[in-house]
Amino acid sequence: MIEFKQVSKIYPNGVIGLDNINLTIEKGEFVVIVGLSGAGKSTFLRSINRLHEISTGEIIIDNTSITRAKGRQLLTIRRDIGMIFQSFNLVKRSTVIRNVLAGRVGYHSTIRTILGLFPPEDKELAMRALERVNIIDKAYTRSDQLSGGQQQRVSIARALAQEAKIILADEPVASLDPLTTVQVLEDLKTINVELGITLVVNLHSIELARQYATRIVGLQDGRVVFDGPVEQATDERFKEIYGQPYEVKKSEKIINTPTA
Template identity: 75%
Template sequence: MIEFQNVSKTYPNGTKGLKDINVTINPGEFVVIVGLSGAGKSTFLRSINRLHEVTEGEIFVGGTSITKANGKQLRRMRRDIGMIFQQFNLVKRTTVINNVLSGRVGYHSTFRTMLGIYPKADTELALQSLERVNLVEKAYTRSDQLSGGQQQRVSIARTLAQEAKVILADEPVASLDPLTTTQVMDDLKKINQELGITTIVNLHFIDIARQYATRIIGLNAGEIVFDGPVEEATDQKLAEIYGQKLETTEEEAKEVPYVATS
């Protein structure tokens, strides 16, 4: 369980990234965070593993405050939280399996991981993780030889090898074409359903959110303006999230990341 208690984030320039957030995400949920650029989606997501420090309040992961954790406790908590980035964050010049094995770094000494020495069990786990995203045949291919979609699926395999209990995905399909987007989102949904891994995804596209989420949280200017199951995310509610009327002009439509139903 992930719980935000009175969480706010103010940046040095005075910008409010989050405003008094109180929300609980239950184990096994597939939650999609939506909102315009600058609404606070990335700040919300990255505060869970403390890539962003909050200004006020506390965040609890599995009943323990990650906000107050430090040293070994913080490293252990982060080990349980996998992160998937928009730009994949792979070491392009090394093999796919080496990138997946980097998910095991938190389980071994710095000396071993610097030398790339991993137990046989870790290699087997990495191969199993690649098999789950249908890339085991690419295990010994250099990562820079893969397509963007394949690279993103390698990053998913890395979180599986990490044995994460929570997966955070920050705009994981923003740079992908529609077919590849479907493949990546299908993988995330399948992992969520089959392994019960709590999954929280930031998305810019409402139609994708509606297709995959069990719950949608809408942010606007750092505040939660909607929180509910997909079936309650009506066009009217979505218009409130984005702060714009549903019927848009051609120019306005370029700024609204959802497709209105006819």
């Protein structure tokens, strides 16, 4: 599904973002990327859909090189990759349903999307996506009237309406309270299990990574220093990733609660 082949990223100021990454993410995996700030997590994630251009190497998406893709081919590959941001990236003055329909822009002409001329089947798809993340009652509410957790659910629904095969999430719960954090991650886990969508998620919390991931990748200075199933992600291995003993912070303790 996603293959990194000798991928490196060097920024103009000489900082190494990625250092010779070689790994493959299979269809249906829930991969969590962990590491200190500056370890390369966001660079890794954003290189998958070419929000960041790599310096050397190649990234393959579904047997096609996104690194070499141009024009319509690049747009088609990106259409299959949804993105969830820490800051939600919603149009705050637009309704929830309009924000979710933004996931359909890759399927229509620029004029149609600017005018909001989405076909009925797109609107039905958007409503089903909102229903899946338990926020359908807010469909015609302005996005800036929602809580942070609700806004993040809208961004998840947008990726679902996009019919993405891969969803990338860059610190999707960093600005949320512990209860809402669990609810959002439960939504992501559900769509991973029930829909088979591949998830690649950056998280700061080790405990959340252990609870939700099927595989954990640890980065340090742009290099992969750990890659394995959750069962192998011991405290000792995390010490290697972080360069110091890892202690669970009070804010990272898991709250066991059903989704709302």
